[in-house]
Amino acid sequence: MAETIIPKATAKRLPLYYRYLTFLANAGTTKVSSTELSEAVKVDSATIRRDFSYFGALGKRGYGYDVKDLITFFKKILNQDRLTNVALVGVGNLGHALLNYNFRQANNIRISAGFDLNPDIAGTIQSGVPIYPMADMVEQLKEQQIEIVILTVPTDAAQDITDGLVKAGIKGIMNFTPLRISVPSYVRVQNVDLATELQTLIYFLEHYGPTLKDAEADKAQ
Amino acid sequence: MAETIIPKATAKRLPLYYRYLTFLANAGTTKVSSTELSEAVKVDSATIRRDFSYFGALGKRGYGYDVKDLITFFKKILNQDRLTNVALVGVGNLGHALLNYNFRQANNIRISAGFDLNPDIAGTIQSGVPIYPMADMVEQLKEQQIEIVILTVPTDAAQDITDGLVKAGIKGIMNFTPLRISVPSYVRVQNVDLATELQTLIYFLEHYGPTLKDAEADKAQ
DNA sequence: ATTGAAAAGCGAAATATTGCACAATATTGC
DNA sequence: GCAATATTGTGCAATATTTCGCTTTTCAAT
Numbered sequence: 001m002a003e004t005i006i007p008k009a010t011a012k013r014l015p016l017y018y019r020y021l022t023f024l025a026n027a028g029t030t031k032v033s034s035t036e037l038s039e040a041v042k043v044d045s046a047t048i049r050r051d052f053s054y055f056g057a058l059g060k061r062g063y064g065y066d067v068k069d070l071i072t073f074f075k076k077i078l079n080q081d082r083l084t085n086v087a088l089v090g091v092g093n094l095g096h097a098l099l100n101y102n103f104r105q106a107n108n109i110r111i112s113a114g115f116d117l118n119p120d121i122a123g124t125i126q127s128g129v130p131i132y133p134m135a136d137m138v139e140q141l142k143e144q145q146i147e148i149v150i151l152t153v154p155t156d157a158a159q160d161i162t163d164g165l166v167k168a169g170i171k172g173i174m175n176f177t178p179l180r181i182s183v184p185s186y187v188r189v190q191n192v193d194l195a196t197e198l199q200t201l202i203y204f205l206e207h208y209g210p211t212l213k214d215a216e217a218d219k220a221q
Numbered sequence: 222m223a224e225t226i227i228p229k230a231t232a233k234r235l236p237l238y239y240r241y242l243t244f245l246a247n248a249g250t251t252k253v254s255s256t257e258l259s260e261a262v263k264v265d266s267a268t269i270r271r272d273f274s275y276f277g278a279l280g281k282r283g284y285g286y287d288v289k290d291l292i293t294f295f296k297k298i299l300n301q302d303r304l305t306n307v308a309l310v311g312v313g314n315l316g317h318a319l320l321n322y323n324f325r326q327a328n329n330i331r332i333s334a335g336f337d338l339n340p341d342i343a344g345t346i347q348s349g350v351p352i353y354p355m356a357d358m359v360e361q362l363k364e365q366q367i368e369i370v371i372l373t374v375p376t377d378a379a380q381d382i383t384d385g386l387v388k389a390g391i392k393g394i395m396n397f398t399p400l401r402i403s404v405p406s407y408v409r410v411q412n413v414d415l416a417t418e419l420q421t422l423i424y425f426l427e428h429y430g431p432t433l434k435d436a437e438a439d440k441a442q
Numbered sequence: 443a444t445t446g447a448a449a450a451g452c453g454a455a456a457t458a459t460t461g462c463a464c465a466a467t468a469t470t471g472c
Numbered sequence: 473g474c475a476a477t478a479t480t481g482t483g484c485a486a487t488a489t490t491t492c493g494c495t496t497t498t499c500a501a502t
Binding site (some may be wrong): 033034035045047050052053056058059060061062063064065 | 447450451452453464
């Protein structure tokens with residue numbers, strides 16, 4: 001909040017940079033240039049330099065960036081230095097998959113509670129995560145002070161459940177339903193719409209040629 | 222290809238519009254205004270009008286848009302008038318969830334083949350979809366003339382498998398691995414990076430206030 | 443030390459996208 | 473048929489983002 005405001009487009013790339021940097025560190029690499037980074041994450045090198053520059057001078061001219069320094073810096077910025085608990089609302093097919101998706105290892109994020117209507121699941125522990133009945137959702141979220149949820153419920157139920165989440169004091173929702181849910185201004189929604197994404201891919205295939213940038217990359221090979 | 226090129230940002234919203242329009246049609250609604258649409262899909266009404274206008278004058282001033290007309294039009298544009306077959310490469314947790322995700326109903330997209338290394342799965346039928354061993358991938362993709370795949374394999378294997386996909390003549394990849402895979406220019410990649418998405422949400426929560434737009438929407442309530 | 447090469451940082455231009463504001467036009471009710 | 477109302481389509485300004493191109497700095501090798 002205190003820092004100068006970072007463009008959204010930049011913010012979206014930060015986790016990507018962070019992941020690749022940790023990969024480099026694990027491989028024993030100590031320095032990296034914007035050009036190398038660019039090839040790995042497929043973002044123009046000038047964009048990377050600009051992105052980093054919003055945070056001040058992190059690199060050394062003529063040398064590059066120190067991997068460890070960058071990691072230390074981004075770890076803090078991205079809240080990776082402390083565990084973030086999130087809840088999973090709706091433990092169906094996709095929900096189950098997300099329980100097994102290792103957010104924790106790479107990102108210090110843990111799904112610490114799940115909620116589902118299904119009485120066969122509610123009350124059990126799935127992939128190490130306790131699943132509570134939907135009726136207890138608001139209460140449990142408040143008690144566990146969870147501020148972020150992953151919403152993987154049937155579309156029909158999405159808005160009602162969202163209203164409950166808002167009552168429970170949730171601040172952020174990762175919305176896997178195709179419904180664009182309504183929330184008050186202080187709640188942030190990140191939509192992940194799988195069918196739309198696939199449709200968009202198909203549309204691009206049919207209506208756009210190869211990108212110029214890629215065409216150049218091609219030539220270079 | 223023939224039409225004037227549509228901005229990417231617009232293209233990404235088309236499936237969203239299409240879905241809501243089919244919802245309206247099912248509910249028996251025959252006309253819709255950009256303002257109504259705007260509230261449902263949370264996109265500014267002027268943006269919606271501009272988006273539609275790229276395709277020519279689809280609405281009537283003082284009246285709005287005819288739902289059926291729009292659907293007919295977008296159905297064609299979005300290739301929803303014919304079934305699109307895609308393959309699923311990597312039938313793990315997430316892969317299984319996607320097999321059960323109903324792309325078909327809403328989008329006329331069918332997962333018609335799956336591939337996996339695991340001999341327990343290869344050769345079986347999962348959720349109605351035949352799963353082939355990885356070794357047969359290139360051959361099967363060619364034979365079935367599949368041009369689009371969903372990639373849900375372990376990160377380590379992603380680039381190697383991608384190279385195989387390219388050999389098989391694939392045109393589009395929906396990439397669920399966190400690796401930014403390298404492909405030739407004529408192959409389009411759509412990245413869906415769940416951990417990154419969640420990280421971004423957390424970053425926004427920590428570093429940005431409520432959006433102005435939302436704040437206004439709030440007032441209006 | 444000196445020089446050459448590498449690479450960050452950044453002003454500024456280019457490009458992309460959004461949203462305002464209003465004229466143009468259709469519909470509806472009288 | 474006319475007035476009142478609704479709502480599109482779009483010029484234009486505002487905003488956001490990317491990219492170029494150059495200056496500055498640093499490192500490494502001689």
